[in-house]
Amino acid sequence: MSGNWLRDPLAHFLIAGAAIWGLLALMGDPVDPAERSITLTREQQAGLALGFERTMGRPPTDAELDAQIERWLREEVLYREALRLGLDQGDPVVRRRLAAKMDELASAEAETAAVSDAVLVRWLQDHPGRFAEGERFTFSQRYFPDEDAMTRFLKGDGREYSISLPARMERATYDEVKAVFGSEFAEQIAAMREGRNAQLPSGFGWHIVDLEEREEGRPKPLDEIRERVEDDWRSSTAAARRDQAFDVLREAYRIEVE
Amino acid sequence: MKKFVAVSMAALLVAGCSEAAVEEAQRGDGTDTIELAEFPDRPYWGDTHLHTDVSVDAFGFGVRLGPEEALKFARGEEVTATTGMKARLARPLDFLVISDHSDAMGATRRLYDAPRMMVRDPTLRRWRDMMHESPEQSTLAVAELITAAANDEIPEAMRDPERQAKATRELWDRHLDVLDRYNEPGKFTAFAGFEWTLMPGGNNLHRVVMFRDGSAHTRQVLPFPGIDTTVEQLWDYMDAYQDTTGGQVLAIPHNSNLSNGIMFELTGPDGGPMSAQYARRRAAREPVVEATQIKGDSETHPFLSPNDEFAGFGVAGWELGNLPLTARATPDMYAGSYVRSALLRGLTLEERLGVNPYAFGMVGSTDSHTALATGDEDNFFGKHTGVEPREGRAMEGQNLGTRQGRFGWHYLAGGYAAAWARGNTRAEIFDAFMRREVYATTGPRMVVRLFAGFDFADSDWEGDWVRAGYTRGVPMGGELEDRGTAPTFLISALKDPDGANLDRVQVVKGWVDANGEAREKVYDVAWSEREMDGASDSPVPPVGDTVNRREATYENTIGAAELRTTWTDPDYVEGQRAFYYVRVIEIPTPSWVLFDAKQFGLELPANVIEANVIQERAYSSPVWLRPRSTPGDAPAIMDSE
Numbered sequence: 001m002s003g004n005w006l007r008d009p010l011a012h013f014l015i016a017g018a019a020i021w022g023l024l025a026l027m028g029d030p031v032d033p034a035e036r037s038i039t040l041t042r043e044q045q046a047g048l049a050l051g052f053e054r055t056m057g058r059p060p061t062d063a064e065l066d067a068q069i070e071r072w073l074r075e076e077v078l079y080r081e082a083l084r085l086g087l088d089q090g091d092p093v094v095r096r097r098l099a100a101k102m103d104e105l106a107s108a109e110a111e112t113a114a115v116s117d118a119v120l121v122r123w124l125q126d127h128p129g130r131f132a133e134g135e136r137f138t139f140s141q142r143y144f145p146d147e148d149a150m151t152r153f154l155k156g157d158g159r160e161y162s163i164s165l166p167a168r169m170e171r172a173t174y175d176e177v178k179a180v181f182g183s184e185f186a187e188q189i190a191a192m193r194e195g196r197n198a199q200l201p202s203g204f205g206w207h208i209v210d211l212e213e214r215e216e217g218r219p220k221p222l223d224e225i226r227e228r229v230e231d232d233w234r235s236s237t238a239a240a241r242r243d244q245a246f247d248v249l250r251e252a253y254r255i256e257v258e
Numbered sequence: 259m260k261k262f263v264a265v266s267m268a269a270l271l272v273a274g275c276s277e278a279a280v281e282e283a284q285r286g287d288g289t290d291t292i293e294l295a296e297f298p299d300r301p302y303w304g305d306t307h308l309h310t311d312v313s314v315d316a317f318g319f320g321v322r323l324g325p326e327e328a329l330k331f332a333r334g335e336e337v338t339a340t341t342g343m344k345a346r347l348a349r350p351l352d353f354l355v356i357s358d359h360s361d362a363m364g365a366t367r368r369l370y371d372a373p374r375m376m377v378r379d380p381t382l383r384r385w386r387d388m389m390h391e392s393p394e395q396s397t398l399a400v401a402e403l404i405t406a407a408a409n410d411e412i413p414e415a416m417r418d419p420e421r422q423a424k425a426t427r428e429l430w431d432r433h434l435d436v437l438d439r440y441n442e443p444g445k446f447t448a449f450a451g452f453e454w455t456l457m458p459g460g461n462n463l464h465r466v467v468m469f470r471d472g473s474a475h476t477r478q479v480l481p482f483p484g485i486d487t488t489v490e491q492l493w494d495y496m497d498a499y500q501d502t503t504g505g506q507v508l509a510i511p512h513n514s515n516l517s518n519g520i521m522f523e524l525t526g527p528d529g530g531p532m533s534a535q536y537a538r539r540r541a542a543r544e545p546v547v548e549a550t551q552i553k554g555d556s557e558t559h560p561f562l563s564p565n566d567e568f569a570g571f572g573v574a575g576w577e578l579g580n581l582p583l584t585a586r587a588t589p590d591m592y593a594g595s596y597v598r599s600a601l602l603r604g605l606t607l608e609e610r611l612g613v614n615p616y617a618f619g620m621v622g623s624t625d626s627h628t629a630l631a632t633g634d635e636d637n638f639f640g641k642h643t644g645v646e647p648r649e650g651r652a653m654e655g656q657n658l659g660t661r662q663g664r665f666g667w668h669y670l671a672g673g674y675a676a677a678w679a680r681g682n683t684r685a686e687i688f689d690a691f692m693r694r695e696v697y698a699t700t701g702p703r704m705v706v707r708l709f710a711g712f713d714f715a716d717s718d719w720e721g722d723w724v725r726a727g728y729t730r731g732v733p734m735g736g737e738l739e740d741r742g743t744a745p746t747f748l749i750s751a752l753k754d755p756d757g758a759n760l761d762r763v764q765v766v767k768g769w770v771d772a773n774g775e776a777r778e779k780v781y782d783v784a785w786s787e788r789e790m791d792g793a794s795d796s797p798v799p800p801v802g803d804t805v806n807r808r809e810a811t812y813e814n815t816i817g818a819a820e821l822r823t824t825w826t827d828p829d830y831v832e833g834q835r836a837f838y839y840v841r842v843i844e845i846p847t848p849s850w851v852l853f854d855a856k857q858f859g860l861e862l863p864a865n866v867i868e869a870n871v872i873q874e875r876a877y878s879s880p881v882w883l884r885p886r887s888t889p890g891d892a893p894a895i896m897d898s899e
Contacts, residue, residue: 051376057421071375093390145819162719163820164705164752175334175350179703180300182755183348203755204819227439 288683622673694735
């Protein structure tokens with residue numbers, strides 16, 4: 001998301017100008033659209049050349065750069081006059097891009113800031129569930145097509161049934177149990193205590209289950225999963241900042257939906 | 259304003275440097291990173307065909323999720339879909355191939371982001387304006403773009419190879435880094451790939467290209483463009499990749515059902531006789547086809563298989579013509595458009611050429627353009643973002659091109675690919691594709707085993723029958739050499755643990771008879787308990803129907819949890835070429851259309867309701883029976899490595 005407007009210097013100028021104008025307008029400072037002086041800096045010219053190159057795949061010739069500048073100036077003049085006439089008002093495209101810019105502003109720091117280990121360690125501690133190595137289950141099971149067949153077996157006058165399911169799973173994660181035996185079975189086995197027997201239904205039928213061992217999940221140390229923690233911190237923080245920034249702004253409005 | 263520029267430049271620099279270390283094991287093909295099972299011990303589930311906002315059409319259709327979100331979603335994390343709904347896959351996938359279109363990779367996104375004045379081409383400028391105007395206009399712009407691609411009328415400015423190559427290089431390098439980051443041997447495999455989108459006159463010849471290797475290899479190439487190239491040039495590209503990098507790559511044709519008969523031709527690409535060299539190259543590079551996906555099912559057509567009562571799944575609407583419906587299909591085209599007839603053509607061609615160009619395995623996938631690899635009926639996120647869950651999507655006309663004939667309810671929820679592998683790494687799963695030990699499902703995760711040999715017996719089921727299968731026979735995708743006795747098969751199908759029971763298991767046999775005619779027959783080999791009418795040669799009666807149309811529910815009170823059998827071909831004739839694949843049929847269940855009707859309170863026409871009580875299925879890859887080879891013959895199709 002963040003790379004696109006950055007990559008595009010011209011759009012950048014236009015929007016940045018509009019955004020700042022918008023901000024100033026919000027804060028109540030009067031903009032002076034009547035300013036009649038335009039300066040095109042060296043950096044801005046380089047930006048134009050770069051923009052040309054990105055779109056056309058080669059640098060502009062001098063004549064083309066002149067044309068770019070001429071066009072930019074023309075646009076800048078028209079842009080300022082358009083602002084003066086308030087033509088940006090009620091334009092859905094301008095409206096949407098400005099709103100997006102505000103979100104970008106709010107989250108930009110989180111998306112690019114270098115982050116210290118201390119921050120990530122705290123993040124890891126605060127959200128252990130996201131990074132924990134899942135619990136592991138070791139169990140054996142005996143299959144029956146229905147509850148009656150299982151009951152008869154438990155009373156001693158039943159028979160055994162064969163099915164292409166593992167009779168035993170060793171150190172299987174929750175997702176592995178779920179993939180083989182289904183959600184219903186996995187949820188129940190996750191609720192069992194180590195060393196217990198139980199009769200559990202599944203998508204296949206019924207099972208007499210012996211949960212031999214369960215190993216609790218524990219988070220890995222930061223240096224093993226730093227990348228994942230950092231990704232998670234970045235995206236969560238960016239989203240949170242966007243929401244916070246919006247809440248602050250939103251507070252200042254009284255809104256009626258008629 | 260200046261300060262703004264400075265800040266954003268700094269931001270760019272920081273972003274460029276923040277690429278943190280990814281573990282070595284994640285970067286490669288996964289060899290020696292995890293402990294492997296002795297034999298493939300479970301199917302690994304994946305989607306080999308997913309589009310993100312990098313795809314020219316997907317972005318235009320509105321998707322704003324990229325490869326990273328796609329990977330997160332596939333491995334089980336929650337993401338927010340473009341239209342705002344939180345989405346999380348109840349059962350994560352094991353692997354994913356992100357297959358964004360190589361043509362104009364990222365171009366719609368760039369066009370969208372480009373300053374308007376820089377877009378000089380009037381057509382591009384109009385598309386750009388449409389994309390900015392509204393989602394509906396954006397969808398129309400892409401429909402125009404696809405039609406333009408089909409008619410070879412893409413504006414020059416968008417297809418300039420040099421400009422495109424530069425942009426693609428940036429995208430591709432960044433993308434490969436992301437893939438390595440999400441690739442975790444033993445847990446989740448992220449494959450590099452792209453879609454090669456050749457479509458002469460709108461007839462679909464698309465392939466998904468899938469790499470075995472990590473970024474050190476794949477960085478040495480760029481995705482190969484489809485426009486203005488030929489399939490032989492694609493194979494040249496693949497050969498060159500293997501020769502220069504030492505890596506491996508394969509291609510998966512898809513939507514043959516939209517090719518108007520040209521995906522699996524009897525002739526060579528120039529219309530003349532097919533050459534042995536063409537057949538050999540095709541077989542070596544394209545070991546697997548995608549038989550089922552959102553845009554219909556390509557197994558077979560009732561016209562081709564009139565005696566197959568289960569033919570015709572996912573055919574309605576799609577059979578009308580090619581991809582953008584710029585040309586109608588006629589029945590004489592079907593044999594080149596469907597997979598079973600292609601397998602038969604392969605046998606015929608092999609008789610003549612000594613090599614079978616169409617000896618492929620089968621997978622299913624989604625072809626979703628939402629960046630969300632959803633394959634189930636109750637989580638269908640739509641073909642693209644314009645048809646993410648909302649009230650009208652089931653009954654609307656949904657035509658990529660500008661003509662009529664296909665409606666929302668013709669779209670399937672999409673399929674998945676299952677790969678029998680010894681572990682979850684790039685190398686193991688890729689190799690399963692190369693040896694065709696893979697199968698297709700229309701979404702449910704049935705576990706399907708197929709072994710072929712000459713001495714299997716019912717008693718094998720009592721012992722370690724998987725070991726017996728691997729040591730005394732060949733698994734799906736394998737080949738048997740005729741020994742003068744009928745082949746015997748160990749076949750097992752286990753229902754999806756969270757899905758519907760099984761109706762029946764069938765063997766589809768294709769062979770070339772003494773007159774050189776290609777023939778096919780479907781055998782019911784195992785079925786759940788039901789009232790039989792007694793006559794031994796009568797077909798197995800229907801399993802019944804528990805679907806509540808209004809509530810979109812069904813009961814597992816009919817059907818079986820597992821069906822397995824030892825089956826010997828009763829019609830074996832010595833010396834005949836044949837293939838055998840397994841088709842597993844579930845009991846009737848509601849399709850996504852009935853789930854939509856329930857959720858949005860729709861009143862659907864009766865014919866639409868009945869068309870959306872479906873029997874989902876799995877297709878195994880075939881096993882081939884070949885005549886005894888005489889010395890000097892090429893023994894198998896995999897010999898070109």
